[in-house]
Amino acid sequence: MSREEAENGRDNMEIDGCEPQTPQGNAVLDANFLKIYYGKLFPHEDIFKWMSYGNDGKHPGCDQSYFGRREFSFTLENDIYLRYQSFNSLSELEKSINEKCPVKIDVGPVYNVDPAKRNAYAKAGDNGFTPVERELIFDLDINDYNDVRYCCSGNDVCLDCWSLMTAAIKVIDTALRDDFGFDHILWVYSGRRGVHCWVCDRKARRLNNEQRAAIAGYLHVYKGNEYGHKKVSLTGPLHPFLARSYNEVLKDIFEERLLCGQKLFSSEERFEKILEMIPDESITSELRGKWLESRQSSRLKEDINVVRWGQLKHILQSRKHKGLHRCVEEIVFCYAYPRLDMEVSKHMNHLLKAPFCVHPKTGRVCVPIDPNHCEEFDPTTVPTLSKLLGELNVGGLSAVGDDGLYGTSLGRSIRYFRSHFLQPLLKSCKEEIESSYNAKLRESKNSLRW
Amino acid sequence: MEVVGSHRRIPAAAHVVPTLPLYRSAPELEVRLEDFELFAIYRLRVLKGISDGLSRGKTPDDMKKLVEDLLRENMSHPQASEDSNKDIISHFVLRLVYCRTEELRKWFLSMETTLFRYRFQLQSAEVQRAVIAENDLPCKAVSNAEFENVKEKLHQVSRHIGQSIPTADMIFYKVPFEEVPELVASRRVFILKGYAYVATNQVSSHVVTQFRSYLSKALVLTSRKWTSTIKEREKDRLTPIVEALSTSYLGPDYSQPREFADISLKDIDQVAKSSFPLCMRHLFDKLREDHHLKHGGRMQLGLFLKGVGLKLDDALAFWKAEFSHKVGAERFDKEYAYGIRHNYGKEGKRTDYTPYSCQKIISSTPGVGDHHGCPFRHFSEENLRAAIGKMGVGNRAMEDVIDKVRNRHYQLACTLTFEAVHGSSCDAGINHPNQYFIDSQKILQKGASQEQTGTKGDGTHTGLPALHQSKV
Numbered sequence: 002m003s004r005e006e007a008e009n010g011r012d013n014m015e016i017d018g019c020e021p022q023t024p025q026g027n028a029v030l031d032a033n034f035l036k037i038y039y040g041k042l043f044p045h046e047d048i049f050k051w052m053s054y055g056n057d058g059k060h061p062g063c064d065q066s067y068f069g070r071r072e073f074s075f076t077l078e079n080d081i082y083l084r085y086q087s088f089n090s091l092s093e094l095e096k097s098i099n100e101k102c103p104v105k106i107d108v109g110p111v112y113n114v115d116p117a118k119r120n121a122y123a124k125a126g127d128n129g130f131t132p133v134e135r136e137l138i139f140d141l142d143i144n145d146y147n148d149v150r151y152c153c154s155g156n157d158v159c160l161d162c163w164s165l166m167t168a169a170i171k172v173i174d175t176a177l178r179d180d181f182g183f184d185h186i187l188w189v190y191s192g193r194r195g196v197h198c199w200v201c202d203r204k205a206r207r208l209n210n211e212q213r214a215a216i217a218g219y220l221h222v223y224k225g226n227e228y229g230h231k232k233v234s235l236t237g238p239l240h241p242f243l244a245r246s247y248n249e250v251l252k253d254i255f256e257e258r259l260l261c262g263q264k265l266f267s268s269e270e271r272f273e274k275i276l277e278m279i280p281d282e283s284i285t286s287e288l289r290g291k292w293l294e295s296r297q298s299s300r301l302k303e304d305i306n307v308v309r310w311g312q313l314k315h316i317l318q319s320r321k322h323k324g325l326h327r328c329v330e331e332i333v334f335c336y337a338y339p340r341l342d343m344e345v346s347k348h349m350n351h352l353l354k355a356p357f358c359v360h361p362k363t364g365r366v367c368v369p370i371d372p373n374h375c376e377e378f379d380p381t382t383v384p385t386l387s388k389l390l391g392e393l394n395v396g397g398l399s400a401v402g403d404d405g406l407y408g409t410s411l412g413r414s415i416r417y418f419r420s421h422f423l424q425p426l427l428k429s430c431k432e433e434i435e436s437s438y439n440a441k442l443r444e445s446k447n448s449l450r451w
Numbered sequence: 452m453e454v455v456g457s458h459r460r461i462p463a464a465a466h467v468v469p470t471l472p473l474y475r476s477a478p479e480l481e482v483r484l485e486d487f488e489l490f491a492i493y494r495l496r497v498l499k500g501i502s503d504g505l506s507r508g509k510t511p512d513d514m515k516k517l518v519e520d521l522l523r524e525n526m527s528h529p530q531a532s533e534d535s536n537k538d539i540i541s542h543f544v545l546r547l548v549y550c551r552t553e554e555l556r557k558w559f560l561s562m563e564t565t566l567f568r569y570r571f572q573l574q575s576a577e578v579q580r581a582v583i584a585e586n587d588l589p590c591k592a593v594s595n596a597e598f599e600n601v602k603e604k605l606h607q608v609s610r611h612i613g614q615s616i617p618t619a620d621m622i623f624y625k626v627p628f629e630e631v632p633e634l635v636a637s638r639r640v641f642i643l644k645g646y647a648y649v650a651t652n653q654v655s656s657h658v659v660t661q662f663r664s665y666l667s668k669a670l671v672l673t674s675r676k677w678t679s680t681i682k683e684r685e686k687d688r689l690t691p692i693v694e695a696l697s698t699s700y701l702g703p704d705y706s707q708p709r710e711f712a713d714i715s716l717k718d719i720d721q722v723a724k725s726s727f728p729l730c731m732r733h734l735f736d737k738l739r740e741d742h743h744l745k746h747g748g749r750m751q752l753g754l755f756l757k758g759v760g761l762k763l764d765d766a767l768a769f770w771k772a773e774f775s776h777k778v779g780a781e782r783f784d785k786e787y788a789y790g791i792r793h794n795y796g797k798e799g800k801r802t803d804y805t806p807y808s809c810q811k812i813i814s815s816t817p818g819v820g821d822h823h824g825c826p827f828r829h830f831s832e833e834n835l836r837a838a839i840g841k842m843g844v845g846n847r848a849m850e851d852v853i854d855k856v857r858n859r860h861y862q863l864a865c866t867l868t869f870e871a872v873h874g875s876s877c878d879a880g881i882n883h884p885n886q887y888f889i890d891s892q893k894i895l896q897k898g899a900s901q902e903q904t905g906t907k908g909d910g911t912h913t914g915l916p917a918l919h920q921s922k923v
Contacts, residue, residue: 080785145819181628182645204629204645212629218636223819238610240638340819344746 055430062438072109110135169339192360494541
């Protein structure tokens with residue numbers, strides 16, 4: 002996104018007099034604003050269509066109870082947390098959201114029975130109340146990269162460190178599609194400093210916990226914490242998945258965005274952290290000597306980070322030291338490889354915030370991110386609640402567009418959601434329902450004949 | 452399977468199956484009541500040995516050796532023809548024993564699966580093929596044309612896992628990736644569009660997965676049968692044996708505080724310093740320092756404190772006091788209090804959760820910003836030395852501890868640390884953080900009472916015999 006647009010975004014917020022990040026982190030969600038948002042803009046029907054996975058149709062193979070077995074949970078303004086909400090129809094869902102006006106909506110699994118009636122079934126003993134389907138989900142938070150980002154701290158995020166999220170989206174999205182063969186994947190901005198991923202293929206929804214853990218394990222490279230051992234250790238030649246991630250994404254992001262964006266070699270403290278990862282004393286002291294000296298000498302034209310990275314690579318790659326040829330890659334992986342919150346992905350019953358919620362602290366809407374153009378995504382220019390309401394005021398409620406979005410800047414996100422995610426998903430859901438229904442029919446015919 | 456009284460019967464010897472049993476159905480055998488219990492105890496020794504091996508982080512090769520030894524020691528029968536029956540009977544008895552709660556099922560499933568995996572690997576290629584044939588594998592061999600297409604990638608994977616380069620005459624199977632989760636999780640296979648390319652020598656993973664999923668389902672069914680009929684019908688005969696077997700070997704679960712109930716808030720710092728194991732002390736210190744712990748840390752420390760005897764109200768006050776500094780009291784009430792009440796069985800499923808054992812803690816995988824896990828396993832040597840130095844472990848003892856850690860005997864390292872800190876031996880070894888706590892408190896209280904009655908020892912090497920007579 003261009004600089005001009007970014008500035009416009011900021012201007013709008015000021016005009017509204019509702020700067021999202023107040024110093025004390027006070028809630029910026031005015032309940033009345035939120036009510037209007039849910040009433041006029043929140044895409045209830047799209048969410049309902051999505052979570053129904055074609056079962057809301059007329060086909061005899063549709064499971065009419067499907068949507069009603071899904072757990073939703075609401076966080077209300079006065080810190081009340083309502084779990085196990087369920088709805089049998091679009092109008093029930095819409096009515097409840099509009100009435101309760103939750104500051105956050107979480108989506109849980111589809112259970113074997115209606116979660117509202119769970120107590121009656123829980124007593125029935127084993128498997129009385131148990132999750133049966135759940136999207137495969139991933140949660141990435143820029144907080145987990147705090148030891149390798151120097152531009153921001155805490156909850157803040159800027160375009161420089163956001164490139165870490167861009168790298169994560171590219172690496173994981175490609176693996177999910179090319180390696181695991183999934184098609185229906187939705188990436189969503191979490192509203193503040195991270196991204197969520199929803200894998201919605203039928204096969205993904207039916208994975209058991211062990212299979213989920215296996216996928217998470219496949220994608221998991223970065224290990225340990227500040228107390229532990231080496232964080233990334235690569236042995237032998239890289240697995241094709243890691244080699245592809247390195248060659249197609251990580252190397253470029255590291256050299257083009259992180260190296261200078263995070264000024265990784267600009268101070269002694271920073272380059273020492275990188276030198277720590279090289280197990281050969283003679284090399285580290287040679288580089289350290291060179292860099293401490295060059296600090297005093299005159300400034301080079303070229304960026305100091307680029308120069309030092311070049312020197313490091315040269316020395317590591319030119320020497321035929323055993324066990325050092327993975328070192329350059331290890332450094333890149335350590336600084337740029339996605340860091341997943343494993344627990345979220347491993348279990349079926351983890352809750353995840355619904356897309357199109359408004360983040361209570363930033364006022365930003367959790368909009369989808371197109372993985373094919375994720376480098377263009379800028380978290381600082383995402384539509385905010387106050388911006389949207391401003392646009393509603395200007396446009397007037399009468400000027401309803403044909404998509405019912407009143408021409409707001411949310412329109413683009415919703416159109417993307419429909420055309421790139423929802424429509425292809427529903428098409429394959431319909432095919433699956435029909436083919437499994439036909440298969441069942443054939444089976445029952447055969448059994449009759451016998 | 453029928454169980455007969457102690458009068459001797461000749462067992463049906465025709466059922467000798469030479470290959471690895473898959474335990475698909477209970478055998479039509481009559482079993483003497485003594486054997487029913489005895490065989491089960493032998494098998495439990497094997498499973499417990501496996502559990503110990505896993506918690507020491509043994510390598511697959513060491514595990515294979517361990518399983519082989521355990522089987523030889525425990526599972527052979529004076530009459531060789533009876534080996535297989537002993538195997539099958541003991542498995543089905545333990546199924547009954549361990550089907551009854553989620554926690555028991557999980558443990559049994561995990562240990563039996565591990566046992567099966569290594570037993571499978573110990574078999575000859577011929578037997579392996581026979582076992583594979585018994586399973587219906589939904590996989591097909593990769594054709595030559597397809598092999599050429601992915602040859603490069605398969606080479607890469609082989610080199611990655613340190614195996615010889617595959618050739619065209621090597622058979623690869625194309626398997627849905629869900630069928631081989633272990634191979635996927637450790638990136639030991641090439642995956643393309645949802646299919647894993649599994650080499651012949653990797654097929655065991657697939658067989659093991661099937662074994663596991665079958666056993667998992669069977670355990671749930673057995674559990675239903677147990678509660679609906681068997682428990683009542685056998686209440687004078689099998690039920691007491693079955694109930695005794697599960698507790699006798701797994702040890703207490705420490706979900707309810709025992710001897711030293713009720714730790715009050717004002718004592719907690721003192722007690723943490725004197726009696727918490729390193730893993731809990733680290734979490735405790737980090738909580739005091741950062742006023743925050745991530746989920747894994749909250750679970751590990753929170754459940755431990757529950758086991759130690761911190762009441763729910765005190766626990767809420769304790770966590771709130773710390774978290775308020777960082778996130779504010781309001782956010783604590785909203786986001787974190789639920790989890791604490793949940794641990795005490797006051798929310799959600801209302802299960803009274805049990806504190807984590809060493810095995811669980813050692814096998815956890817702490818990530819960035821996490822402080823849970825076992826420091827003996829997850830700390831670098833440098834950090835570990837600093838941490839146990841702070842606990843007061845002297846130089847000589849420290850080298851012993853580090854030596855154990857290098858050999859991946861994490862629980863032994865913890866035991867040595869306990870002994871160095873308390874100046875007193877701990878023959879039972881440390882298996883559970885709450886056991887560490889209880890043992891520590893016993894020693895300290897004993898020391899205190901000796902001081903009061905004037906029989907004060909020098910506090911380092913006294914009072915051992917008496918201590919070991921008291922039941923731990």
